[in-house]
Structure formats: structure tokens, C-alpha cells
Amino acid sequence: MGLSPFNLLFAELEVGQHLYWQFGNIKVHGQVFITSWILLGALIAFVVVGTKKMERDPKGMQNLLEFLWDYIRDLARTQIGEKVYRDWMPFIGTLFLFVFVSNWGGALVPWRLIHLPSGELGAPTADINTTIALALLVSLSYFYAGLSNKGLRYFEYYVHPTPIMLPFKILEDFTKPLSLSFRLFGNILADELVVAVLVFLVPLALPIPVMFLGLFTSAIQALIFATLAAYYIGEAVEEHH
Amino acid sequence: MASFILFGAEGGLFDLDATLPLMAVQVVLLTFILNSLFFKPVGKVVEEREGYVFKSRAEAKKKLAEVQTLEADLKQQLKEARQSAQSVINEAEEDSNKLYQEALSLATSEANASREQARREIDSQKDSAINQLKRDSDQLGDLIVQRLLAEK
Numbered sequence: 508m509g510l511s512p513f514n515l516l517f518a519e520l521e522v523g524q525h526l527y528w529q530f531g532n533i534k535v536h537g538q539v540f541i542t543s544w545i546l547l548g549a550l551i552a553f554v555v556v557g558t559k560k561m562e563r564d565p566k567g568m569q570n571l572l573e574f575l576w577d578y579i580r581d582l583a584r585t586q587i588g589e590k591v592y593r594d595w596m597p598f599i600g601t602l603f604l605f606v607f608v609s610n611w612g613g614a615l616v617p618w619r620l621i622h623l624p625s626g627e628l629g630a631p632t633a634d635i636n637t638t639i640a641l642a643l644l645v646s647l648s649y650f651y652a653g654l655s656n657k658g659l660r661y662f663e664y665y666v667h668p669t670p671i672m673l674p675f676k677i678l679e680d681f682t683k684p685l686s687l688s689f690r691l692f693g694n695i696l697a698d699e700l701v702v703a704v705l706v707f708l709v710p711l712a713l714p715i716p717v718m719f720l721g722l723f724t725s726a727i728q729a730l731i732f733a734t735l736a737a738y739y740i741g742e743a744v745e746e747h748h
Numbered sequence: 749m750a751s752f753i754l755f756g757a758e759g760g761l762f763d764l765d766a767t768l769p770l771m772a773v774q775v776v777l778l779t780f781i782l783n784s785l786f787f788k789p790v791g792k793v794v795e796e797r798e799g800y801v802f803k804s805r806a807e808a809k810k811k812l813a814e815v816q817t818l819e820a821d822l823k824q825q826l827k828e829a830r831q832s833a834q835s836v837i838n839e840a841e842e843d844s845n846k847l848y849q850e851a852l853s854l855a856t857s858e859a860n861a862s863r864e865q866a867r868r869e870i871d872s873q874k875d876s877a878i879n880q881l882k883r884d885s886d887q888l889g890d891l892i893v894q895r896l897l898a899e900k
Contacts, residue, residue, distance in 0.1 A: 523760040533766040543771070547778060554786045561793045563800065569793075576790040596791075597783035604782065605775060636767035644772055696761070 522700070526626040536634055538623060543631040546612040550604060579603060579733075586737035591656060591744050595737065598648060602641060603733035606632055610695055610725030614702075614718065630695050632728075638692040642684035645736040653743030667747055683739060687732065694728050 526537035557568035565573055579600035583592040587599075613630020621628055631637045653661035665676040698721040705714040 523763070525763065530766075535765060535770055536763075536767045539767055539771070540774075543774065547774075551781060551785065554782065558785065558789045561789060563793070563797055565793075572786065572790050573794055576787065576794060579787075580791075597787045598779050600787055601775065601779040601782050605778060631771075634767065635762055636764060637771045639764070640768045640772035641775060643768075644775060 524626045526623045536626070536636060538626045538628050539631045539634045539637060542612065542618065542628050543609065543637070545616075546608045546631070547605070549612075550608045575604075576600075582730075582733060583737050586734060587741040587744065591652070595648070595652065595740050599733050599737045599740075602645070602736050603729055606641070606691065606732045607726060607729035609637070610729055611722065613695065613699065614721050614725055629699055630725075632691055633695040633699050635688070635692050638688040639684070641691070641732070642688035645687060645739060646680070646684045648736070649739040649743040652740045656744045657746075661743065663747060664743065683735075687735060691728055691732055694724055698724060 525539075526541075528535050528537040528540075553568075554572065557572040560566075561569055580592075580596060582603070583596040583599045586592075587595055609630050609632040613633060618628035650661075653664065657663075665673050667676075702714055702718055702721060705717055
């Protein structure tokens, strides 16, 4: 890399560099898995501790977990509908929790203190592989939801008000995962980059408010991702009359 | 330079590899783990509580309805008791009135009868006295007439 101002700026950011783990001839991004295992381990530990002593009169962490559960149930119920939301609630909730924990974990944990031989630790959702994986899971699940609930009648959806809609609906099947994955990826990566660049330019005064904004957008992105996933599933299982 | 960052020969922002399917598998696993550790147990507790609250409310409503019917019943009984007490009082009053009237009329008729008898006695005595007087005056007259005739 040359010494243009652009490179100086990003010299320590190491954008687009990864810690490769090689298994046979397949390669994976190690930094994504390290952070996701730490964050998911924390999430699972939190859930295990919180559900250890469940009572009818909730105390302490049970309150928080029940609030979370209620929030996810409302989300799933309003988007998917009363009939089948129960089947999809764990999936929607997992998406929400995974994206939320990844975003906030990436923003709040000082990963920069840990040095890797290549690349750097950060939010798992700032890696395009993660977001595409999530988006494809959503695509698979809404197809599965539609087909398992309505059988082949699911495809009526493609010609629903009129057959003119057919090309648009087919196009939607591609744009849905694309927009889901790139929205999340772009937002989280942009947030990380903005904070990193601002830290280089101005210490504390500017990065900290931007970090708070980043926390806000991170939470919103988790909500958007889960809501859209639930909406797509709801659209697939909806009965047309 | 920018293209190196985006699509570098080794890496780049859009470097798709086995991370994608492995991450998908990891998320699916996480879904099952969270389902058994979080969604199922918390859902059970929350739904049990909702059921408990619903049942308690229904029971309370039923009890309230029971209390209301009991209250109405008792009110009805109270009203009936008041009515019967009133009717007993009325009857007693009527009875005593009747007894009073009877006693009064008896006393009145007795007084009337004794007064009538007294009057009749007075009348008969008066009559006899008048008759006596008449007879006496007749005798006296006769006597006067005889004497006058004898003197002549």
C-alpha cells in the first residue's frame, strides 16, 4: 500500500482484512467466530443464569428475561399473526438477540485491546458473511413457512392481486435477502468506521456522541432485522381471500 | 486502492467464504439452544402466570356474582320480614281496635239499657203518682161536693 492520505487514515483500521483459519481447503474468518463465540457465550450464560430460578412472582433477572420474551412475542405476533407466530417466535427472537448482542458487543467491548496477527475483532454483523447467512436463513424460513402452511397454494402469493405482479414478486425474493444483509452490514460497518476515523481525528469530544448514536442505530438495526424477518414470514403464511 | 479494500486478492470487505455457511449453521444451532434454554421455559412461566391471572379473575367475577345474588336474596328476605312484621302489627292494632269497639258498644248499650229502665221506672212511678193524685183529687172533689150538698 502506498502512502496516500487515504492509506494513512486507514493504516490501523485494517479494513477488509481478516484473520484466516484454514481447514483443508476451506477458509473462514476467524475474528468473526471469536467475537461471536464470546458474545453468544455471554448471551447463553445470561439466559442460563436468568432462567435458573423461575417463579410466578418474578425477581431480578427473570423480570428482564420476561420483558425480553414479551417484547419478542409482541413483535412476532403483530407481524406473523395469531395463528402461527408460536412456531416462529424462537427464530425471530434468536435473530433479534443475535443481531442485537453482536451489534452492541461490537460497539461496547474494547476489542481493539486484543491484537490479532491479521485483521481485528469487531461486531460479527460487520462481516458480510454473517449478514448474508442471516438473510438467507430468513429467505429459507419464509419459503418453508409458506410451503408448510399452505402447500403449493403458497405460489398464489406470486400472482396475488393480479398476475402482473409475478415478475415483481420473483424479483422480491432476491431483493429481500439482499436488502436485509446489506442494510445490516452497511450500518454496522459504517458505524465502526466512523467511530474509528473520528477517534483518529478528534479524541473523545466527537467519537463519544457518535458512539452513543452507534448504540442507538445498532439497537434499531436489530429491531428492523427481526421485524422484517417476521414480516416476510407473516406475508408468506397470510391467507388471501 | 479502494478496490483493494473492497475486493482484495486476499480478503476485502466482500470476501465470501466458508464463514457464511458456518455462521448460518451456528445461528440455527443458537435458535435451538435459545429455544430450549430461553423461549420455552420463560414462555411456560409467563403463560402459566397469564393463565393463573385469567383463572383468578374469572373466579373473582364468579364470586362477585354469587355475592350479588346472595345480597339480593337477603334484601328480598329482609323486605319480606319487614312486610310480615308490619302485617302482624296491623293485625294486632285491628284486633285491639275491635276489642275496644266491642267493649265500648257493650258498655254503651248497657248504659242505655239501665238509663231506659230508670226512665221507664220514673215514668211508671210518675204515672202511678199522677193516677194517685187524680184519684185523691177526685175523692177530694167528691167529698167537697158531698159536703156542700149536705150543708144545703
